[in-house]
Amino acid sequence: MRWQPTHAQIRAVCAAALLLLVAVLARRPDAAVIGLPLAFVAVWGRYLRPKERPEVHTEVDTDALFEGQATTYRLRVAGTVDPDIDLIVAALPRAQWFQYDPPQAAIAEPVIDGAVTLEVGLRSKRWGLRALERPTVVATSVLGAYRIRVTSAEPIAVTTLPLREGFEAVDSVPRPAGLVGLHRSRRPGEGTELAGVRPFRTGDRLRRINWAVSARTRELHVTSTWSDRDTEVVILLDTGGEIGVSEGIDGRSSSLDTGVRAAASIAEHYLRHGDRVRLIDTGNLVRGVRSGSGRGHLRRILDTLVYADRHGRQQDEQHLVRRNRIKSDSLVVVLSPLLRRQILGYVVTLVHSGCTVIAVDTLPPDITAVIDLDEHDAVAWPLAWRLRMLERRRELDRLGDLGVPTVRWQGAGTLDEVLRDASRLAAAPRIRS
Numbered sequence: 238m239r240w241q242p243t244h245a246q247i248r249a250v251c252a253a254a255l256l257l258l259v260a261v262l263a264r265r266p267d268a269a270v271i272g273l274p275l276a277f278v279a280v281w282g283r284y285l286r287p288k289e290r291p292e293v294h295t296e297v298d299t300d301a302l303f304e305g306q307a308t309t310y311r312l313r314v315a316g317t318v319d320p321d322i323d324l325i326v327a328a329l330p331r332a333q334w335f336q337y338d339p340p341q342a343a344i345a346e347p348v349i350d351g352a353v354t355l356e357v358g359l360r361s362k363r364w365g366l367r368a369l370e371r372p373t374v375v376a377t378s379v380l381g382a383y384r385i386r387v388t389s390a391e392p393i394a395v396t397t398l399p400l401r402e403g404f405e406a407v408d409s410v411p412r413p414a415g416l417v418g419l420h421r422s423r424r425p426g427e428g429t430e431l432a433g434v435r436p437f438r439t440g441d442r443l444r445r446i447n448w449a450v451s452a453r454t455r456e457l458h459v460t461s462t463w464s465d466r467d468t469e470v471v472i473l474l475d476t477g478g479e480i481g482v483s484e485g486i487d488g489r490s491s492s493l494d495t496g497v498r499a500a501a502s503i504a505e506h507y508l509r510h511g512d513r514v515r516l517i518d519t520g521n522l523v524r525g526v527r528s529g530s531g532r533g534h535l536r537r538i539l540d541t542l543v544y545a546d547r548h549g550r551q552q553d554e555q556h557l558v559r560r561n562r563i564k565s566d567s568l569v570v571v572l573s574p575l576l577r578r579q580i581l582g583y584v585v586t587l588v589h590s591g592c593t594v595i596a597v598d599t600l601p602p603d604i605t606a607v608i609d610l611d612e613h614d615a616v617a618w619p620l621a622w623r624l625r626m627l628e629r630r631r632e633l634d635r636l637g638d639l640g641v642p643t644v645r646w647q648g649a650g651t652l653d654e655v656l657r658d659a660s661r662l663a664a665a666p667r668i669r670s
Contacts (some may be wrong), residue, residue, distance in 0.1 A: 239385065239664045240286055240290075240378070240383040240384070240385045241383065241384060241385065242382060242383055243377070243382060243383060244383050245380055245381050245428070246279060246282055246381075246382040246383065247357075247383070248281040248380075249276075249278055250276075250279045250446075252272070252275050253272045253273075253275035253276035253279055254272075254550075255272075255277075255343075255507065256268045256271050256272025256275070257269060257272045257273070259270060259272075264652050267382050268434075269582050273410050274635075278354040278380065279382070279603060282379070282380040282381075282382025282383065283382065283628065285378060285380065285382070286321065286378055286382065286383045287321040287322050287376075287385075288321075288348075290316050290326070290385060290387065291322060291387055291535050292314065292387075293312060293313070293314055293388075293389040294312075294313050294314075294389065295310070295311070295312050295313075295360065295371075295389050296310075296311050296313070296393070297310050297311065297369070297374065297393055297395065298311070300393065300395050300396060300586065301393065301395075302361045302395065302396070302397050302398065303394045303397070303399075303400050303401075303486070303494070304361065304362065304363060304397060304398070304399060304444050304498075305360070305361075305362070305400060305486045305487075306360070306361065307338075307356070307358055307361075308358075308360075309356050309358060309359065309402055310329070310356070310358075310369065311354060311356050312327050312354070312355040312356075312374070312389070312458060313354050313415070313534060314317075314348075314352065314353045314354075314371060314376075321324055321379050322348050322376050322377070323347065323348060323373065323377055323378060323379045323380075323381070324346070324347055324348065324376070324377045324634050325345070325346055325347075325348060325355065325376050325377075326343070326344070326345040326374070326375045326382075327343070327344055327345075327355050327357075327373065327374045328341075328343040328344075328372060329342035329369070329370070329372045329373075329374045330370045330371075330372070330373075331345075331370075332367070332370070334361060334362050334363040334365070334367060334397075335360070335361060335362070335367075335369070335535070336359075336360040336361075336362055336484060337358060337359060338357065338360070339357070339358075342357055344356075346382060348670070350592070353596060359395075361395065361397040362485030362486050363397065363494070364397045364398060364399040364400070364494075364497055364498075364542070364543060365397055365542050365543060366392065366394060366395075366396050367394070367395055367397070367546065368392040368394050368395070368396075369392055369393045369395055369418055370392050371392055373387050374386070374387040374388075374389060374394050375385070375387070382548075384652045385440050385475040396540070396543055397543070398499040398500055398501070398539045398540075398542075398543060399498045399500075399539065399542050399543075399544060400486060400501070401501045401502045401505050402498060402499075402502045402648045405562050406666070417499050426560075428591045431665070433460075433461050433480055434450050434458050434460055435458065435459060435461050435516070436458055437454060437456070437457035437458060437459050438459075438597070441459045442459075445459040445460055445461075446460075447459060447460045449523045459528045462499045462662065468512055468568055469508045469512070469513045469514075469515060469528055469564060469566070469567040470504075470512050470513065470567070470568050470570065471515045471516075471517060471567050471568065471569045471572050471592075472498050472500045472503055472504060472514065472515065472517065472538075472541075473517045473519065473569055473570065473571045473572065473573075473583075474496050474497070474517065474518050474519065474545065474573075475520070475571070475572060475573030475574065475577065475580050476496070476518055476519060476520030476545045476546060477492040477519060477520045477579075477580070478492075478529040478574075478576075478577070479491050480492040480493075480576070480600055481600075481601035481603075481604055484662050485491075489601065489603070490601065491589075492573075492574040492599040492600055492601060493545065493599075495572075495599040495601070496545075496572040496597075497545050497647055499599065499651075501538070501539055501540055501542055501648045503534060503570055504516065505535055506528055508531065508532070508535050512530065513528045513529060513537075513649065514526075514528065514529070515527060515528040515529075515572065515591050516536065516538050516541060516542075516652070518541070518545060518546070518563040519578065519580065519583075521544075521546070525541070525561075526538050526541050526600050544589065562579060563587060563592055564592075565590050565591030566591065566592075567592050567593070568592075568595070569587055569593065569594045569595070570595050570597060570652070571584055571597065572608070572646075573596070573597075573599060574598065574599050574600040574644070575598055575600065575629060575632070576625075576629060576631065579629060579631075581636070584596060584636060584641060585639065588639050588640065588641060590591065590654070594641045595642055595644070595647075595652060595655050596641055597634075597643075597644055597646050597651070597652075598643055598644065598646065599646055602645075614668065618632060621661055642658070
């Protein structure tokens with residue numbers, strides 16, 4: 238990593254030496270007239286060769302982005318820059334899921350007052366944890382005679398969180414349990430939603446007294462409310478495989494893309510309403526988020542979703558049941574392309590245990606148009622895929638007979654109808670045999 242002569246410096250030295258040699262041997266003063274300026278430039282460039290190697294530091298404004306969000310990648314030359322350094326050029330390596338501004342990610346800045354800062358716009362197009370590789374930095378001396386390739390620090394890790402699609406759903410949940418959420422319970426109690434006005438009873442709080450009604454009726458009346466209740470929402474994300482092609486936030490989405498983004502949106506919605514949310518990654522034996530609530534819990538879920546991998550381990554049904562025990566009164570949202578029989582069997586087990594299960598289909602609708610086939614498979618594959626889809630349709634019909642609705646993810650309002658039906662069934666009186 239030393240200062241090396243550039244091609245221009247080498248050409249100037251060779252041309253000057255050749256012309257001066259011709260001028261001496263052939264006694265050609267015109268060759269000396271042409272060669273002397275080149276020799277002067279070569280000697281002057283050698284005299285102004287820098288002595289120190291510049292130090293380069295890289296940073297980004299923020300290392301945690303959402304899909305489609307942009308930041309600034311900044312390259313600084315630290316310390317005292319040698320005054321003989323004239324120009325610094327930096328180029329970032331091309332990356333599939335990063336978009337640069339300028340598109341070539343190559344910029345050059347002159348050194349002014351002994352310092353230089355280069356900035357490149359950076360936009361992340363897909364969720365995940367990725368590293369920005371070391372840029373190629375070249376410093377050039379005055380007259381372009383010498384240059385040196387500078388190595389920056391370690392690569393910068395950039396975390397891209399899945400984009401939350403502004404998901405909204407009805408406030409009703411099938412079986413509210415605790416007394417901390419925002420959903421209205423079927424029982425009166427401490428809450429925020431008005432249930433009515435009734436006469437005062439022993440044990441009522443004085444702050445609940447309705448003085449307007451009490452003054453009109455000359456008897457104490459209190460304002461009653463419905464108790465606020467929450468439920469445990471379990472998000473079951475199937476990461477045993479990825480179906481379809483992922484083109485980032487600006488293009489088509491694979492089944493894993495849809496599942497991860499849907500999980501982030503559903504978690505944010507229910508955490509905002511005070512519910513407890515739990516995340517289960519079926520493709521990973523270790524990663525998962527226990528039940529919790531609050532904004533900090535949402536960040537834990539998003540950080541876990543970043544590590545979702547299509548090459549995760551495919552666990553069998555017994556292993557899933559043994560490692561992920563779910564309470565019987567939980568609302569379970571299954572995000573899966575619904576192609577693996579292990580997941581379908583696990584859904585049946587959850588239904589038999591008393592959970593309210595909703596299956597969200599993440600299979601891309603145009604899956605047959607994004608798979609490249611050779612001539613041998615061009616005829617056999619569509620028929621096999623059609624037969625698999627018929628089998629899948631039959632399996633989903635069986636889930637429907639067990640009371641598991643299947644809906645395709647469409648953003649806001651996806652779960653409204655099925656949540657209303659589930660709440661209606663949960664509120665209906667049960668007949669004991």
